[in-house]
Amino acid sequence: MRLLLVEDEADIQNFLRRSLTEAGYQVDAAGDGKTAERMAVESPHDALVVDLGLPDEDGLSLILRLRNLGLHAPVLILSARRSVDDRVRGLEQGGDDYLTKPFALAELLARLRNLVKRTAVPAADATRLRVLDLELDLLRREASRSGEILNLTPQEFILLEYLCRNAGRVVTRSMILDEVWGMRIQPDTNVVDVHIYRLRGKVDADGRRPLIRTLRGVGYVLKDR
Amino acid sequence: MDVDRSSGRFEVSAMFSKTAKPKMRSAAWRISMWAALAFACGTMVVFVFLHQFVAGDIQRRTDAWLTGEAGVLRDVAARTPKEWLSRRVVAEVAELASREVPYRKPSGKTLNDSVFFMQTAADNSVTLWVGAGDPAAHLRAIQHSRIAADTPTDIEIAGFDTPFRVVCVVTGTKGNIYLGVSERDQLRVLGRLRLRFALLWLLIVCIGYAIVFLTTRRLLRDVREITEAASRIGEADLSRRVPAPRRKDEVGHLAFTLNRMLDRIESSVHQLHTITGSLAHDLRSPLTAVRAKLEMALTARAKDEESESVVSAIEDMDRLTEFLDRSLDVAEAKANALKLHRVAIDLDDLLRVMIDLYEPSLSEKGLGVQLSSAGRLEVWADTALLHRMVANLFDNELRHLPASCTVTISLREAEDNALLTVEDNGPGFAPEVRAHLFERRVKGPDSNGHGLGLAFVDAVVRAHGGTIEASNRHIEGARIAITLPLNVKSGGAVSTESALASH
Numbered sequence: 122m123r124l125l126l127v128e129d130e131a132d133i134q135n136f137l138r139r140s141l142t143e144a145g146y147q148v149d150a151a152g153d154g155k156t157a158e159r160m161a162v163e164s165p166h167d168a169l170v171v172d173l174g175l176p177d178e179d180g181l182s183l184i185l186r187l188r189n190l191g192l193h194a195p196v197l198i199l200s201a202r203r204s205v206d207d208r209v210r211g212l213e214q215g216g217d218d219y220l221t222k223p224f225a226l227a228e229l230l231a232r233l234r235n236l237v238k239r240t241a242v243p244a245a246d247a248t249r250l251r252v253l254d255l256e257l258d259l260l261r262r263e264a265s266r267s268g269e270i271l272n273l274t275p276q277e278f279i280l281l282e283y284l285c286r287n288a289g290r291v292v293t294r295s296m297i298l299d300e301v302w303g304m305r306i307q308p309d310t311n312v313v314d315v316h317i318y319r320l321r322g323k324v325d326a327d328g329r330r331p332l333i334r335t336l337r338g339v340g341y342v343l344k345d346r
Numbered sequence: 347m348d349v350d351r352s353s354g355r356f357e358v359s360a361m362f363s364k365t366a367k368p369k370m371r372s373a374a375w376r377i378s379m380w381a382a383l384a385f386a387c388g389t390m391v392v393f394v395f396l397h398q399f400v401a402g403d404i405q406r407r408t409d410a411w412l413t414g415e416a417g418v419l420r421d422v423a424a425r426t427p428k429e430w431l432s433r434r435v436v437a438e439v440a441e442l443a444s445r446e447v448p449y450r451k452p453s454g455k456t457l458n459d460s461v462f463f464m465q466t467a468a469d470n471s472v473t474l475w476v477g478a479g480d481p482a483a484h485l486r487a488i489q490h491s492r493i494a495a496d497t498p499t500d501i502e503i504a505g506f507d508t509p510f511r512v513v514c515v516v517t518g519t520k521g522n523i524y525l526g527v528s529e530r531d532q533l534r535v536l537g538r539l540r541l542r543f544a545l546l547w548l549l550i551v552c553i554g555y556a557i558v559f560l561t562t563r564r565l566l567r568d569v570r571e572i573t574e575a576a577s578r579i580g581e582a583d584l585s586r587r588v589p590a591p592r593r594k595d596e597v598g599h600l601a602f603t604l605n606r607m608l609d610r611i612e613s614s615v616h617q618l619h620t621i622t623g624s625l626a627h628d629l630r631s632p633l634t635a636v637r638a639k640l641e642m643a644l645t646a647r648a649k650d651e652e653s654e655s656v657v658s659a660i661e662d663m664d665r666l667t668e669f670l671d672r673s674l675d676v677a678e679a680k681a682n683a684l685k686l687h688r689v690a691i692d693l694d695d696l697l698r699v700m701i702d703l704y705e706p707s708l709s710e711k712g713l714g715v716q717l718s719s720a721g722r723l724e725v726w727a728d729t730a731l732l733h734r735m736v737a738n739l740f741d742n743e744l745r746h747l748p749a750s751c752t753v754t755i756s757l758r759e760a761e762d763n764a765l766l767t768v769e770d771n772g773p774g775f776a777p778e779v780r781a782h783l784f785e786r787r788v789k790g791p792d793s794n795g796h797g798l799g800l801a802f803v804d805a806v807v808r809a810h811g812g813t814i815e816a817s818n819r820h821i822e823g824a825r826i827a828i829t830l831p832l833n834v835k836s837g838g839a840v841s842t843e844s845a846l847a848s849h
Binding site for chain 2 (some may be wrong): 130132133136137139140174201202221222223224225226276298302303304305306307308309310311312315316318319337
């Protein structure tokens with residue numbers, strides 16, 4: 122996986138390059154729009170991470186220019202503004218994603234993985250999802266573990282389905298809120314944790330091997346091995 | 347904020363938070379009505395005065411003629427002693443005189459009934475009579491009215507509609523001579539005058555009314571256009587300006603002043619945007635860098651005991667960021683500078699999703715939640731802001747409500763608004779908090795939040811042109827009532843239909 126990272130602040134660029142490299146990506150880093158454009162044209166990338174506040178131009182116009190040059194790779198936008206404007210929301214509908222600064226690294230990695238996966242493999246239309254001994258029947262909206270039906274509410278099923286589709290990957294609370302409830306909010310209270318706690322009570326009950334793992338300060342993982 | 351302590355509740359009201367516009371009725375009608383009334387009274391007074399003057403003049407001229415003719419008749423009667431001749435001459439003079447009556451209709455009959463001449467002997471018997479009708483009736487009327495010599499007097503005579511103006515000439519031993527002229531012609535002339543006056547008066551008043559009405563309406567139309575433009579500017583685009591009439595009068599000046607005020611507001615809002623924008627940006631970049639370094643430290647010493655404090659430092663940073671965001675949101679919203687991306691949102695659906703999200707947390711704390719809603723109800727609002735607003739309301743309940751209470755949420759249509767109420771049966775708002783509930787940094791004595799939750803709710807509601815009202819319920823518990831303007835395109839019809847469908 123080759124990434125193009127466009128970020129002008131040296132500290133953050135260094136940190137991101139290191140972290141992304143550690144996460145297994147091959148990273149090209151650029152500090153301004155011109156360099157970024159040159160790099161993007163020279164070699165193809167699987168995804169871009171672009172900061173909106175670049176010294177020589179607006180990150181958004183860079184993205185639009187690259188798109189006009191035939192760039193198809195998904196873009197994860199980093200914005201220092203607290204609410205992103207319409208143009209960014211428009212891009213989000215086109216398959217891209219955004220994060221506001223400051224962000225959690227796990228959140229960035231999770232969203233990036235989500236983005237690459239989304240574009241690389243179109244969502245499989247399987248009617249069944251299987252993670253270890255957990256099985257989800259998407260048509261009958263039923264989940265079972267080792268053949269034993271779990272008594273889930275519709276909402277819990279959707280949450281579990283989301284975790285299953287991202288099995289083995291970290292999903293953050295805000296990703297869960299975004300994908301399962303369709304809202305970008307940051308509640309003061311631990312609403313998501315309570316949902317996960319309840320779900321875990323049903324999925325991992327009766328001395329079964331725990332599948333849902335909490336990563337403190339980051340999010341959750343559904344173990345797949 | 348208007349605090350009404352006597353009724354134990356308070357309301358938050360702002361100029362722009364009232365959506366129910368008073369029905370506008372043009373003042374042009376009223377102004378021109380009063381103007382026309384004043385005009386009518388004035389001209390009426392002038393006409394009455396003129397009428398009196400003309401009537402007096404006619405009277406004077408009639409009297410002058412009467413006394414003059416009576417004098418001639420006395421002279422003739424005195425110089426012609428012979429009885430027969432005397433009669434003859436007097437009759438002719440009388441006949442002549444009767445043709446020279448002032449204000450007579452030219453096409454009158456030869457022997458007119460508007461003039462009479464009567465001579466009486468000393469014993470009050472009629473010796474000479476020229477005129478129409480019965481001389482006895484005339485004599486009776488004259489004797490009855492005790493007429494003074496040489497003074498024209500009004501006398502009503504039986505058989506005639508109009509009174510006669512009569513002058514009496516005393517001719518010594520020969521008795522009296524009476525000359526009378528009917529006031530009919532005089533009254534007719536005055537009547538015609540009055541009719542013309544009335545028509546003219548009506549015409550003038552109508553024209554005056556029309557002129558005043560048209561000018562006032564034009565003036566007020568300018569004012570109304572300014573008002574409408576100004577109200578649109580308030581809710582939408584600050585870069586717009588009210589239309590400035592070309593005339594350099596008060597209205598033109600009003601538009602000019604408004605536009606100058608808008609210039610200032612726009613520049614302050616722009617400044618606020620710049621400040622909050624740069625503040626957000628300037629603080630965010632170092633925060634991002636610090637957070638990144640902390641995360642690096644965390645991965646470097648993954649199993650270290652110090653990682654615990656690094657994690658809590660990261661959590662503190664996240665809280666700081668969240669606080670920064672909300673403060674800026676509330677500041678912008680209070681200054682009416684929130685950028686809204688409005689779409690049609692079904693509040694019913696939004697509430698159901700939100701309850702779904704919060705129900706486990708609530709029941710974990712031993713709280714119940716109920717929704718009473720008639721079904722689909724669309725508002726025209728910013729989805730992200732509404733989500734956060736409702737989340738804040740729930741967070742507020744989660745934080746403050748003691749166990750085994752119930753939160754009741756109800757949604758219904760009220761006039762042109764969606765009315766959303768959140769009630770609980772907890773202890774209610776503490777008195778020291780209640781009056782300043784929607785202000786920044788106000789929190790209950792045992793709160794651990796940052797005190798921006800309800801201030802943000804208030805700001806969002808206001809930004810949408812809605813109202814918010816918090817009160818303690820009659821018996822127990824708190825109540826927050828929020829109105830949001832309905833989506834105009836769908837309106838109430840859709841909501842009732844779907845309400846029926848859902849039953």
